[in-house]
Amino acid sequence: MSKEKKFEKNETPEKAEPTFQQLVRQERERTGCSLTAAMQAVSGKHPEAHAAFLQSGSTLDASPEDAGEKDFMTMVEQCQTMRKCSRTEAMQRIARSHPNAHRQFIEQANRREE
Structure with a gap:
């Protein structure tokens, strides 16, 4: 029984919340919008993911077509x-x-x- 509780406490990758970067990528794929528009939409819908992203100091790389222009x-x-x-x-x-x-x-x- 203790093994079951331990398993329940540990999240598997499938159950983990998506990161801000993943949410932005999904938004761009779904809508075809720019990186900036996707970031604004996701930060409004998922403020906790946005806050975690800012706290981590990570960057969001633009796709090659974005970077060129x-x-x-x-x-x-x-x-x-x-x-x-x-x-x-x-x-x-x-x-x-x-x-x-x-x-x-x-x-x-x-x-x-x-």
Whole structure:
């Protein structure tokens, strides 16, 4: 009998709640929406999963088709929306996670000043 109780307390992977990342992926597959739209929809429907995601410090990688079309400031805006942080913090995060996009942003800004 004690074995049965122990089994009941331990969740199997099938019974575990889906992660925020999994929920976002499912939302995108179901609706065909953008990564940002899926993140906003899922964070509204599953605030506990969103909070756990933010607490973990994980990132949500965009699909290759998303990554190709987004510039640095677009990623900053998405980060602000997702993490509810300041623009400065979002810029720091994106600069660390996407150094090439940040470098292009700086080069474009410097060209405008010349």
